[in-house]
Structure formats: C-alpha cells, structure tokens
Amino acid sequence: MKIVIVGIGLIGGSLAKAIKKNTQHSVYAIDTDPETITAAIAQEVIDGTAEVGELSRFDMVILGLYPDTTVRFCLDNIEHFKKGGIVIDTCGIKTAVVEQVEKPLADAGVRFVGCHPMAGREFSGFAYSIDNLFENASFIMTPTDNTAMSAVREVSQFAYDIGFAKCVMSSPEEHDRVIAFTSQLAHIVSSAYVKSPSLMDQAGFSAGSFRDLTRVAKLNEDMWTTLFMLNRGPLIDEISHIIEHLEEYRSALESRDSDRLKQLLREGRILKEKSNASLGK
DSSP: OEEEEEOOSHHHHHHHHHHHHHOOOEEEEEOSOHHHHHHHHHTTOOSEEOOGGGGGGOSEEEEOSOHHHHHHHHHHTGGGSOTTOEEEEOOSOOHHHHHHHHHHHHHTTOEEEOEEEEOOOSOOSGGGOOTTTTTTOEEEEOOOTTSOHHHHHHHHHHHHHTTOSEEEEOOHHHHHHHHIIIIIHHHHHHHHHTTSTTGGGOTTTOOHHHHHHHGGGSOOHHHHHHHHHHTHHHHHHHHHHHHHHHHHHHHHHHTTOHHHHHHHHHHHHHHHHHHHHHTTO
16 A cells, blocks of 8 residues: 655654554655655655645555644645545544545545544654554544445554554544543643642652653643644533542542541542453453
C-alpha cells in the first residue's frame, strides 16, 4: 500500500516510523517544515515527499493535523484524493471533525474513517516521535452509518499491523464524552495542580504520585486549547463533577469530620478497584 502522512509531528512521525518498522508499505510525507522533512528522509522514516496535488497517487492518506486544519485540508482538497482511497485523521476530538468531512468526502468517492490513536508523550514534534509509541495502545475508530465498512476493516488491519494492541469502535459522540474524562480532564487537573504556590518547594519532597499527577501539565497549549474548546460541553460536565467531589473533601476537613473523610476515601478506593477489575487488572 502507498501511504502519505500529512503532518509528521509526534503522532504523524511515530506512525511513519511504525509503518516502516512493521510493514512493507511505502510512506511519503507532506509537511510545511522543510527541516522536519529533511530529518525524516535522513532517518529513512519516509520514502519521499509529495505535493498536495499528488494525493490521488496514494491508497491511504493519514492526517496528522490539528482538528481545524484537518477539516480545512479535507474540504480544500476533495478533488485531489484518490477515488476509492481511504482518508483517516488522528484528532483527539471526533464529532467536530467527522460531521464536517465524512459526507463531502463520501460524495466525492473517498472513504473516510475518523480515528484516534490513544498514545502520546509530554513532548511534541517529529524529534520526539518513536517507532514503538503505539505498542500496547488502543486505536479508536468512530464509524457512522455513512462510513464504508470496507474502510473500517482495512484500517483496523492496518492498525494491528503497525503495533496497536486493540481496535475500539465508538460513535463520535461517545468518543468525545468519554475522552473528556479519560484524557482532557486529566490535562486540566494537572495544569491546575502545578499552579499551587507550593510547586517550587517540592524538591526532595516529591515521588511517584507527584510525577504521575504533574506529567501531562507539560503540554502543547495550542493543540489542547483547540481540543478543549471543541469538546467544551462534555469537558465542562467533567470539571463540574470533580469540583463537586473536591468540595466534599474540603468540607470534611473543615468540619474535622474524620468519619466522612474516611468514607470519601473508601468510596474512591472501591471505585478504583472496580475499574481495575473491569479492565482485568
């Protein structure tokens, strides 16, 4: 299969490396940064470059772009994609992307599948891409009633071929609701947590729990602002839930209610144990 990746940052670059490591597919790239292209060629991560007008040469187009840029790229270049070919995105938000691009592409004879590789790092850019980023990771696909099932099958096999542990099917709306909790809220909490005036006093007093809770505060604010704003409804709901529960803990402490505090902690532990059991851990 002949593949072109548009945007070879952390995710696009890691996909290129995983494809070259695990398959015989040929990989080309389109990127606005010539230094990134030079580095990818030098590392033999890609077989060459392509122009937007050459998209019809490729069986699969992978868009490693921000959501708004993904939508704009698809709509601006509908006539260039290969008829019967597959286009997938890698955005961390699905409804806003799928609703805008799936039907126009389908009308043009192009098979689109909304996708989200569930992997990342606290760094961005091609320099931090790695060929094993997706090992043991989930690959989420969000087909709708209008999605060609042939494309879903081909993309699913592709995901397994390049190292993903499992493929998860979801609607775009369910994806965005759940991801607000499992990913976006974690980034919000981490960002808020490090704003404590005690942050600069932590040297020598921090261990694993501090590292775990602060890791994703080192984020790409441009990308995450876009993702948060496009999913603000579900994310606001999750922020409201955590504020409500934090106020319960604060109230127990302010009232010196040890029994209530112990109950709250017990409830959290039990929920975590149930979650682990449901995941087979």
